[in-house]
Amino acid sequence: MNNRKLDDHERRSNGANIDMIVTHEPSNLEIAILEVSGPPAVPSHKHYLDDRQKLAVNLKKNVQKDPGNVFQR
Known part of the structure; x- marks a missing residue:
């Protein structure tokens, strides 16, 4: 399925990946998905x-990949 050819109201193809990861650049911490x-x-x-x-x-995969990337209490 070509997502670019779909109209606005049509559902895009499913995928396992999320659309965006927000990273705090100075600390290289992922702060949002x-x-x-x-x-x-x-x-x-x-x-x-x-x-x-x-x-x-x-989120679970990201934490398992890099447990040091999680805020510690």
Whole structure:
């Protein structure tokens, strides 16, 4: 599926990767992960739950990859 050819209201292809990781450059700490879910006017909101699960899985992978990248209490 070519995401660039889809209209705004059409769902993009699923993927395991998140859309963006925000990094604090001086410390090289990942401080946020983002997933763009689409417009809220879509009748079905199931994709929000799918994106939420994708964020949780990727957050877990990032922490396992580099446990030193997590804020310590």
